[in-house]
Amino acid sequence: MMKYIKFLCIVLLLFVCIGAVAQKTNDVYVDKNGVMRWGKTNEEVRAFGVNYTAPFAHGYRAAKKKDIPLEQAIDNDVYHFARLGFDLYRVHVWDCEISDSVGNILNNEHLKLFDYMLKKMKDRGMKFMLTPIAYWPNGYPEPEEKTPGFSTKYGKEACLTNEDAIKAQEKYLYQFLNHVNPYTGIAYKNDPDIIAFEISNEPHHGEAPEKVTTFISRMIKAMKNTGCKKPVFYNISxxxxxxxxYFNAGIQGGTFQWYPTGLGSGHELGGNLLPNVDKYSIPFASNAKFKKIAKLVYEFDAADVGRSYIYPAMARSFREAGMQIATHFAYDPTYMADVNTEYNTHYMNLAYAPQKALSLKISAEVFHQVPLYKNYGSYPANASFGNFKVSYEKDLAEMVTETKFFYTNHTSTTPAAVDKLQEIAGWGNSPIVKYSGTGAYFLDRIEPGVWRLEVLPDAIWINDPFGQNSPKKKIAVVNYRTWPLSIVLPDLGSNYTVKGINAGNIYTAKAQGNTITVAPGTYxxxxxxVTTNVNAxxxxxxxxxxEFTAPATEVDKVYILHKPSSELEEGNSHTMEATIVTKNIPQSVEVSVFGSGWRPDVxxxxxxxxxxxxxxxxxKYIKAGMLRYFITAKANDIYYTGSAALESKPSDWDFYGTPxxxxxxxxxxxxxxxxAATDASAxxxxWLRSSTIVPAAxxxxxxxxxxxxxxxxxxxxNKNGEAIHDYSMRFFFGQKISGRKQDVLQSxxxxxxxxxxxxxxxxxxLALVMRDGSAxxxxxxxxxxxxxxxxxxxxxxSVNLVTLPRPYPGFLPYFFKPSAVxxxxxxxxxxxxxxxxxxxxxxxxxxxxxxAIESIRLE
Structure with a gap:
């Protein structure tokens, strides 16, 4: 009997040892040079993804108000994450919603949805870096709710100093890491796909260094007492x-964020902002202790920037600074992306902001391809780097490799080896794909002569997404239209066949040469x-x-979107554009312009x-004085005129529109x-409390x-930051003077x-800034x-260009110096x-x- 008991003990000991070795092998570790490596292969960790908040706070409440099943909504968005190549997820968990005042975990619907989401992401091969403590209340942008958590009771500042609050956090962290996800059966501390934890979100310490070290050490100890071997990170930016x-507290990694264009401008920013993302300079980069810890980016965004050129440049700068992981903040749940109420200074969604989303897809490739600490110089020289290129002038980001071709806007680039391409993702036209729709598309080679095509519905911004948003105000709509699509690939040739395979899609056709006509869906x-056995x-x-998921058509009325020039110079022709949003292609679009007579010319x-x-x-219409005109669209035999889309045309006797x-x-x-009267708000x-706009007499x-x-x-x-005595302001006037080009040249x-x-x-x-960033x-x-x-x-x-809006964190460079003036x-x-x-x-x-500024002019 004793021999049998000894044998059982030995067997159990072996299982424990094997389990310990397996756990060590599965977990990410940080080497002596501060590089995270995969336990199984020792290869460098490279991952990229997003923050996404559907289980919590405003995102959760918005779904409930719309009676949207959150599990299905999560499934849909996670599918889009897969299409965009995201392989990492991060969020600051709203501890106020899943804990009580003393730190006990609450197994409620928020936590259940979070666990469900993690499982769905795991199924797509995604990894996780979790931040258990947010310190945030759950209200924004709505009024705050009364929540049970310790953060609600104590607030962020007291959570860092009050002993009872600290004990509550220790208890909470211990229970959080021990929490078993019911959808996986694995505790967070043991989940091989959770590769790291960040203790808390953006703590702002004001105490003496030794007290800060003690606080962090206690948090780490609470987490390590669970037996967790995963790296623990702390915000050091x-x-x-x-x-x-921070370094003395025993952290294994430091976390950073980057908002290079500030936050909350209240409108879309114009001008070339690549100088703002030229470098991610860390003030303590030479600190020997810093070099031994891993680095990751928990949040970043070019806030209030609606264009698609900037993200890969940010990813490049992150890699140069030693970052191995980065997650964008924040991906809008699709069910509320049409109004962008979650964070109106941010906007990201594949269905509603396809070009920006494709830019993130390219950024994910930057993280996987660009070597750690690789330096490509300064802008504009670093606008091309490795397999990547960004262009402010073309609003274009693109990647070309032997097997992949991704682009965010019309491009003339032809891959060197078209016959070897395996993946294409884009928006607009390229030498490979020509498409007039305004949604993203994906082409994937499944086997020789067989490709999968996915086309997203058209996305149209009908309002500035970065303004004052509301659930009652749409900022974007999607529309399902049928458009011609041409594909020029040696592997497909001409006269290929196309067959719809997503649910309800029964479309079949044969290409006319290289062109097919498709609606949103998968094919x-x-x-x-060629014959094939592949199917849905x-x-x-x-x-x-x-698989295919996208919002239903939302175009239930006509939108005539047009921004007239501020002013024009006489004697020149003038190019005007309008965005006409109708469910189907309008029958006509025309301009009624007043010339010499009282009736307008059409x-x-x-x-x-x-x-x-x-x-x-x-x-002949551009004469000194006032140019007056209307824009009218005809759809379904009805005329619609002006920004109000009045159901009439200017020649009608009862027309009352404003030109x-x-x-x-x-x-x-x-x-x-x-x-100042018209432009100061932009x-x-x-911000200065002592600044104001005063009307003149x-x-x-x-x-x-x-x-x-x-x-x-x-x-x-940043108490040790460089003393720079400067207060600068910047105004983008590119659109304002677009009709005065000849007069500008004569100035x-x-x-x-x-x-x-x-x-x-x-x-x-006073400094004039050119499109390339030279001042x-x-x-x-x-x-x-x-x-x-x-x-x-x-x-x-030549003078210094100030990086405006000022980036956050504030330690980032104040001035930009181009690679060439x-x-x-x-x-x-x-x-x-x-x-x-x-x-x-x-x-x-x-x-x-x-x-006191009244105006600035060229003459």
Whole structure:
């Protein structure tokens, strides 16, 4: 009997040892050089993905209000994650919703949905980096709810210092890691797909370093007491002066975030923002302790940027800085992406923002292809790097490898080995695929001569997604239209066959040459003469071929979207564009323009692609005075006119619409690039309580008054940061002057209209910024009387470009220095930078400086 018991003990011991070895093998570990490696292969960890919050807070409540089954909604979005190549998920769990005030885990619907979501992501091959503590209440953007958690009771600041709150966190972390996901049967601490934990989201420590170290050490101990071997990370991009306190606490990795265009501009930002993402410079990068820990990005976004060129450049800069993981913040659940109420400064969804989503798909490839710490120089030289290219001018990001071709906008690039391509994903036209719809498409080679095509519905933005949003205000719609699609691939040839395979899709056809006509859905495309056994149930990588998910058509009325030019110069033709959104292709689109008579002339607009129509208005209509016109679309035999889409046309006797009105100025009239009365709200600058807009006595004029008490104040999040005495503002005027190109070319000087405040003159630097990020400026001395102050364009010199809006974290570079300074070219200017600081005597830098701006013009 004793021998039998000994034998059982030995067997059990062996199982424990084998399990321990397996766990060690499965877990990610951090090597002596601060690199995360996969336990099984020792290869470097490279992963990329998103934050996504459907189980919690506003996302959860929005679904409930719409009676949307959240499990199905999660399934749909996770499928899109698979199509975008995401292999990592991160979220700050709303602890306030799944814990009580003393730190006990609550097994409620939020946690159940979270567990369900993790299982669905695991099924697609995704990994996880989880942040158990958010410290956030769950209200935003709605009023806060009363939640049971310890964060609700104590608040973030007290959670970092109050002993009872700290004990609650220790208990919560211990229980969180021990929590068994009912859908997998595995505790979080043992789940091989959870590769790391970040203790908490954005703690802002204000205590002495030794106390900060003690706090973090206690959190780590609570987690390690579960037996968890996974790396534990801590946010080290806040309060960076405490870096050594973080490193001394025993963390194995540090987490970072990046909002290079600030947050909450309230409108879509214009201009070239690639200089803002040129480098991710870490102030303690040379610290020997920092070099031994792993680095990851828990949140990033180019907030308020609606274009698709910027994300791969951010990914490149992250890799150069040593980041192995990055997750975008935040992917909008599809059921609420049409209104973008979750975080209106962010916008990301494959169905509603296809070009931006494809840009993230390319960024995922950057993380997997670009070597760690690889330096590609500075912008504009680093606009091409490895297999990648970004272009502000074309609003294009693209990747070309031997087997993959991804692009976010129309491109003329032809892959070098078209016959070897296996995957294509894009928007618009390329030498391989031509498509006029406005949704994303995916082409995947399943076997020789057999490809899977997936086409998403058309996406159209009908409002600025970064404005004041509401569930009552749509910012985007999707539409199901049938469009021609041409595919030029040697593996398919011509006259190939196409067959719909998603649920309800019974479409079959034969290509006419290289062109087919398709509606949104998924299809099998087969080369002429090839037979195949693949079908809707066939597995391909992490999807099933017949899968397809997208919102239903939302176009239930006509939208006429047009932004008239601010002003025009007489004697030139003028190109105007409009977006006409109708369920089916409109019968006609026309412009009614008032010329010499009282009846308008009616001119047809030409279809360009998708929903875009264009008219080149002859110069005979562009006369000094006011240009007045209407845009009318005919759909289903009904005429719709103007931004209100009135159901009538201008020639009807009872028509009451208001025309678009544009000022037409005589040749060589001044070109106003900034007007305080109309443009101040769109300035990119750091907020000042002492700044205000004051209307002038003269109608239509105002002053933007800016009073700066100190040009430099210590950043509490970066107490050791460089002292830069500067206050800068930036305004993108590219669209504002689009109708004045000839007058801009004739300009000789830059004129500032305004005055100095506080009873003393103020030095002011004015700089014109070109499309490539080069800035040319000069310093003027502004007197206390309102007057014109000018500088000749020939006197402008190369000056520093300030990265505006200011990035977050605040330790990131204040100035941008391009890889090469281009010669000044007035035809390339699109932004004005106004700076208080340059030229001011050293002994006056910390004095109060004030300026009142009325306007800035070229003449």
């Amino acid at each position: 806040h309060s960076v002066h405490l870096a050594d306190a 099998i495309i087969t080369k002429q003469g 149930q066939t597995r391909y990588k992490n999807i099933t071929l017949g 001119l047809p607009m030409e279809h360009v692609s998708g929903y875009t129509y264009r008219l080149i208005l002859p110069e 678009y009105t544009v000022a037409v100025l005589s040749k060589n009239a001044p070109v106003y690039i900034f007007n 300035l990119s600058r750091q 003269e109608p239509g004029k105002a002053e933007l008054q800016v009073n700066v008490a100190k040009l430099f104040e210590v950043d509490p999040e 000789k000087r830059l004129v500032f209209r305004g005055r100095a405040m506080n009873g003393s003159p103020c030095k002011l630097q 040319y400026g000069g310093v003027i001395t502004v007197g206390v009387d309102a007057a014109d102050y000018s500088i000749n364009l020939t006197d402008l010199k 281009c010669d000044f070219d007035i035809s390339g200017v699109e932004t004005i930078q106004v700076s208080i600081g340059p030229g001011i005597a050293v002994d006056q830098l910390q004095a109060k400086h004030g300026i």
